[in-house]
Amino acid sequence: MDRVRTRTLKQFEELSAAVESHSSSQIQRAVSAFELFKIREDYENKKKIAMRRSGARGKAARLEEDKAELRLKEAEESFANMSLNVVVDPLTQALSHIADLQQILESVDYQTTTSRAGSILAGLAFTPEMIAGPYKDLSGGWRSRAALAGALLLQSDVLLLDEPNNFLDLPTTMWLEMFLTEQVDGRTVVMTSHDQEFLNRVVEETIYIRGQKLRYFEGTPLQLEIFERKDLKHKQKQQAALDKKRAHVESSIQKGRSSAKKTGDDNRARMAAQRQRKLDERWGLEVNAKGHRFKLNRDLVGYALTSRAGVQFEEQEQVVRLCLPEAPQLRTTGDLVTFDKVSFRYPKAKKPLLEDVTFSLAQGGRMAFIGANGHGKSTLANLIVGALKPSSGKITTHPQLKIGHYGQHSVESLTLGTQGTRKTAVQYFLDYFEKLGEKVEEGEARACLGTLGLGGRAMGETPVEGLSGGQKVRLAFSLIVFRPPPLLLLDEITTHLDLGTIRALARALRKFTGSIILITHDRWFCKVVIELAPFRGRAGAGSDEDEDEEDEDEDEDEEGEGEAEVGGKKGKVYRVWNGRVGLLEGGMEEYVTKVERGMTRRMRLAQGK
Incomplete structure (x- = not known):
């Protein structure tokens, strides 16, 4: 810009x-x-x-x-x-x-461009040195942020943002939420995103695709979800009432016919025939969609087989299903991972990246590490898997522990490893385990990939380099859960995934019986997977009061899986910040509150208040 x-x-x-x-x-x-x-x-x-x-x-x-x-x-x-x-x-x-x-x-x-540009770049976490430095020195991720800053700076009529918070950490995402809600100066903002809480905090209207057509809804995705769930339940009740009433009328007609046949009463037989004809021609709702009395010439325009409208069910969004195998039970007790006053310093670094880190993860336990980028979350993951050694302190792992590690660069590594090979997902899967000295049958590979939603042509015909980002995530994830480990270590696994797959993965991880360590910037995903928050509020922030009006017996989500069906205990959330790893007693919500306070404080200082 x-x-x-x-x-x-x-x-x-x-x-x-x-x-x-x-x-x-x-x-x-x-x-x-x-x-x-x-x-x-x-x-x-x-x-x-x-x-x-x-x-x-x-x-x-x-x-x-x-x-x-x-x-x-x-x-x-x-x-x-x-x-x-x-x-x-x-x-x-x-x-x-x-x-x-x-x-x-x-x-x-x-x-005023220079001052506004500096403010936007600072909000996107650029340091003064980066702002003053040459553009060519920026990495790909920072160049994407610079492009986003340029779009925010331009005084356009329409601001079009495609996945703007991809690769942004949570503090930066929250700053972007604030900017889009308070500083867009009357511009029309159109965006796509798979971050549910981000959308629910920013948007006023939701455009979605059903039946290959664009549909429009005045409200957030959460409000749309609540509306659709209530509308479906209302229509199901309407249909059940109609079915019950029709069964009663048909039974009455059948009794009339039987009685007329026994007694030879032609009048009764004629009445039964008239009732049957009326049932066939005029059966349906007595009120229209607005609750007013049904009128044929107003509410049923055009050709129809009957003179009453039936219950019209909207096409439902296809549900993504992912299944994870059961985690193995270790033969002996004891914590899986223990950090005792661990510090880590990269060579030539002036100070430790991590200092005096202490925590432990029990069998079946869950924990999340959250915080701004560059403060050591991925380094912490590499220390856990043994890819890095601590500068001081002690890391103890269970002697039987195996870790399924999905790293930030798993998809990129998979892509680089298959360039020009034309390998399909099945072939890559089989070759991967063959290199590990394990013989896997093709049927087993196809079954594993299928349970993670990678089937059809994507499994056996499309080369790996031709798969979408989400499909590559599923392939990389299948490699670590085929022989399910006691511990899953997932670093930014929701990147590249669409909204339906994120929900399906969250649902599968909730039921996983092993331990989970999660590194993420996705607030909703952390809450439902680690803190085991109710899945019913799955669309993210701003829980609508209308949710409280739902019937108490609605203990299942739309896929028919009970809310109580979880495979482990409520986990802990740790903040990684300035070399320290601290427990957040209030979980993700406490962290969000801290970030919001920090943004408010910086804004006041910038305004001289």
């Missing part, structure tokens, strides 16, 4: 200086240089589009690229000879371009 602002401002100043010079040749040259730049920019854009398209659309894009390249060559030759875009009145052209550039500069509010 700063690059665009600087370039636009420079072009504005060059054209303005040419106009103020009152020199026709200087104005002509400035206009020609500007138009050459626009032609070159058009070529670069068409080149990028052609690289990303294939098939018929790709062919058309490449033709456009060739035309743009030809125009660029002609323009460069003309500019070299100073004959580009010779116009009768170059001053008019210059003033027109100046007006366009002025509009662009106003859209970024260029006079």
